Amino acid sequence: QYQASPILLNASNTAMFDGDYRLGLNYRNQWSSFIKPFVTYSGFFDKLFKIEMLGKDYFGAGLVLYSDKAGTAQFSTQSVLGSFAYHRKLDANGKHTLSVGVQGGMVQKGLNYDKLKFGNQYESAFYNSELQSKEIFTETSIVYPEVNVGIGWKYDFSEKLDLEAGISMFNLNQPKESFFGTTDNKLNRRFTLNLGADYIYSDLITISPGVLFTGQTKAYEYLLGSTVGYKVKEVPLLKVVALLGLWYRSSDALIIVPGLVYNNYRFGLSYDVNISSLRAASKGQGAVELSLIYILNTNPKLGIKKSLPCKRL
16 A cells, blocks of 8 residues: 555655645554564654745655564564655646655664574474574664655646656665674665556546556566545535555555545555465465555635545545
């Protein structure tokens, strides 16, 4: 559910929403069917700022928290990032918006060395914990700064169609990362490209296709699919939209994403059906992911501006 974590996707998404404040929470549990699961938590908060001298332009600031624990060795990643973005209207009608964002903060990584097992600790097919691994870990916890940047573009093509695109670069400063005390191991830059649209098919139905492509060094993957929103009810002070998405992650999983929009809340629940060669062990059970986004509008007279929130919600 990359759309439910917009600031982690691209710093330029900071404060790209209709409202004043936005709060989001995410939880993911992966591969619990056959190993100690990979568990991820994240949360974000951002605020929109408008200054009269900027005209239609505005900027936003936010905070991102991220925590991940992977596998038997409990390899953990914790990060705290501040996020800033400036949104520039490119035409008099305000249909084209160009956004530029930057993130900065600290990352901490650690592992439980005692949980690791190495090949030279096995005698035939049996593990012997008393045998020395001959691995020398000088650190079990490391901390380094991280800098990310992003740029986004949004175009209100018509009353029925909105288009968007974004590209972001992570680990721009290529921080040094090693548990062995070496100083020449750098974390390579990672990039992400996303494309999307919101198409109002009818008064009741909105279709939101999207593509996400990401890569780091020689590792690449893509995600593509679409979400359909069905307006269950919309009257003053009450809006209910049912969501259903189907997505495909390259050579790995089919993802089913039901969800619900209730006034300024958006709930998402996704389930990954594993279709890779790993399914022999996973029995097709990939991951469960939950998301919640809430937008606060301090001017109630503005009401609800759209029949279905933009994908950047």
